[in-house]
Amino acid sequence: MVDVGTGRRPVSRLRTRLLAGLRSRILAVFAVEQDRPPQWTLDLEDGIDTGFFTPDSAAWTVHGGVETMVAGIRALLLQAAHPGALAGVHDWSRYREDPLGRLDGTIRWIFTVTYGDCDTARRTSDYVLKLHERVVGEYLDAHGVVRPYAANDPDLLRWVHLAFTDAFLSVRQTWGGRIPGGADAYVADWALAGELMGVVDPPRSEAELARQLRGYLDAGDLTGGPRVDETLAFLRRPPLDRSLLPAYGILFAGAVATIPPEYRRILGLRTAHLGPIPLPVVTATRVVLWVVGLVLHGESPSQRAALRRHRRLADPPAVPGP
Template identity: 35%
Template structure:
């Protein structure tokens, strides 16, 4: 076999195993090959965004941005076990995104029902004494808007084929169905509404110890083998480079506009291009990963 093809297959397989876990091949088979009607076809905006390598950058930004809401962060910090099993949480999240985007309508609806059931059992009190419920529609909406804003901005910057204005609005509208399925209300359906909703949350966002600890865990002390630290750090830099300026200090993130516009952006393009190249080794015309 061509040595380049061997390297490509090795990198692609390692990435898939890390993101999807040991059960990844079986889950992929079930999601892609189960007969039935899909909610989103291959020409939809959500399909284009969620199958692109830019999701690796968007995912890092989403985790950082979501952590700024003290109630949402407390729920994650006290119940998710992300520090003890970060890759397991990543694999569950990636599976949920794949199910709600690419699987049959029945599978997607079942995935949302399972997550809602989990949320119904999660409640607690923040370190400063405020009660929270994971099923709170207001918190679910925050997690949703922080996530899709991150995925969309990452796709704008690093996607293979960025969406035009109507496509960006379509992406926000298509993802709204999932947010409602999880229990959110007043979900934005255009980019303008998305920006407005995020601005409305800003008075609630805070720099908490849990949020700063999460940022350090993701960016400085990740559970990543040393051989993978360099490429992982480049993805992290690209994710931080997309964070809003107002979010930097609360998480103790640097703001280096010149470096981010040049070296960081170039590194992000190189990393997402490499991931796209490697993952394509396992794709077929009938199935996009």
């Protein structure tokens, strides 16, 4: 039956309202008002160059996919396996009191480096490093030795970079489309972001990424423990709108499923099972991501702003004659 006044079926109008409500709740997670992007995303239209990455690059493509929601969870899970990296988060981060604020800061850095001009990417990375200067303390390493830590320590920066790169690459390979240039192109692209953050000689191929990650495992530098358990409990059930928790639970399970077994054992994570039967979390995650993509629809505000900058630079306004 069609509504005479609108020409639209009541079911269609209901679906539209439901999607709009879901969209607003999802955007709220990322501190975005409905249909009003943060000013920093709009500012990505400014700048005098196209930035480090172009629309046909691996980094631009990977970071523009809806599956990055899973990648963010996976990166945080793997990063927690290093007690030095986790100590800085535990001692200094306000993720418990303001998890969305911390998430917003991370998203801002990723998108600014990916889609902004070169100067903005450098300034944003320098700002993050400046914030890190006060993040110092001590931690008990995996060998039972008390060690000092600093957020800008090259070894800790490397671990965070490796966990991030591996997460976004693995998730894209599981649920995303093709990567321009393949996996090696993405690792090489994001090596530049690592260098902006002070990582010395970051990996530039998928094989080198795996080798450097394995180095931490083989050295016995990764461990679980009470702090890891506390962090994982928070990530398993963060303070989201209750209507989003079922879908988030599936995304969390999907993130866990992509972590290799040797790292899952350290973290004390298991893939989702119903008794002895493994659950189809990869398929379920694909469905959730499809729905989220349908709700959010299209390129992100950061991508659109960057594309406007690219078009402006490709076709500068004519200079009036004398």
